[in-house]
């Protein structure tokens with residue numbers, strides 16, 4: 001009898017996946033060459049699942065800023081802001097984020113995961129009500145647990161269902177916190193934010209939008225779904241991450257709420273962990289500037305997203321409801337998903353194998369995310385491989401180009 | 405004792421609704437008694453349980469906060485929780 005015995009239910013599925021020759025948890029890169037290419041076992045592979053939406057991980061200005069900061073400030077802060085103090089970069093980044101979103105306040109966390117954990121658990125607690133989309137990210141569910149609030153889920157992206165559940169709550173709906181995501185990370189679908197804002201206003205609830213996958217991706221200025229939907233004034237809190245479009249690690253919360261500064265002394269995932277190292281802060285600050293100043297990155301990202309999504313859809317693959325930098329190809333079952341994932345990797349395409357229980361509706365998905373840094377040639381190469389393998393494994397009916 | 409058999413009847417009906425909700429979510433038929441362990445006997449993981457709860461909220465037109473599930477292990481526990489919330493509602 002061991003403490004780990006309770007997890008033995010996962011042994012057979014994991015061994016099954018390994019027996020099929022794949023272990024997504026053990027892909028080991030010898031080198032990363034660019035935002036879109038890595039070396040695996042001496043072979044070049046196209047990176048197609050990295051969330052590196054703007055391709056800024058190798059941006060020369062970001063790298064320079066990061067290198068300067070590490071020389072000037074050292075490799076780490078070795079503690080929390082409360083204990084070891086705030087470095088100039090932390091404040092500069094918080095100021096820049098608040099300005100970018102046009103909000104009074106911003107607060108930086110060590111990861112996006114902790115931004116949800118610390119933001120949400122700082123906003124609601126025992127006796128409060130938290131209303132979550134059923135397909136919320138794990139960090140939002142964990143935040144709910146940490147908060148101790150009463151949690152009600154509504155059906156994914158379904159405003160009517162949200163309204164119904166709020167109605168059911170009666171007086172408790174007023175002052176509750178609704179949490180949704182800009183772009184959902186598995187399928188790439190977007191929340192119907194306009195409708196949800198109307199419902200939230202009617203109920204007198206607060207709204208928090210996690211723009212993890214939509215910052216730098218949606219909206220004319222790249223502020224995310226709230227900007228794209230034209231409802232920023234009615235979104236009370238925005239959470240985001242530095243680990244996707246900004247190419248580093250970390251997270252944030254912005255808002256106009258009074259007494260925001262109190263969160264810094266009540267939010268445990270903010271207080272009881274080391275703050276971000278100066279090098280990360282510096283590259284993030286520079287990446288945010290790049291995001292703000294260079295809208296061509298967003299345009300290129302959208303063009304690449306369309307190219308991949310339309311290519312896969314027109315071939316006959318089952319994909320999400322609309323083009324988005326995240327495109328998930330629905331596989332008929334887990335075994336096929338594992339087989340395809342392996343075959344894609346063997347052919348030089350690395351993307352995410354997403355299987356239950358991490359996926360909506362227990363689907364098995366090949367989840368891809370494109371970057372502004374992908375070339376049209378790379379995307380076409382990916383499409384060719386998808387088509388060839390799809391035909392080989394009987395997932396597609398006919399050659400695409402023959403019928404075009 | 406009429407009172408206690410009324411309670412048993414209500415519990416019985418709730419147990420039956422839990423079974424139906426589970427069948428809707430799981431897409432297979434299930435046999436349950438109040439003693440059925442939801443995770444072990446029905447192979448229901450935490451996500452499926454949350455989906456069953458959502459289904460039950462609609463069937464009973466009731467809010468069932470997820471934090472209340474911490475003490476729910478058996479179908480009987482879940483039915484009891486629902487009956488308690490119904491009285492309050």
Ligand SMILES: Cc1ncc(COP(=O)(O)O)c(C=O)c1O
Nearest residue numbers: 111112113137139185212241243
């Ligand atoms: C919707 C959402 N929120 C939060 C996070 C957590 O962000 P991070 O990985 O930067 O901690 C992620 C990604 O992992 C996410 O997809």
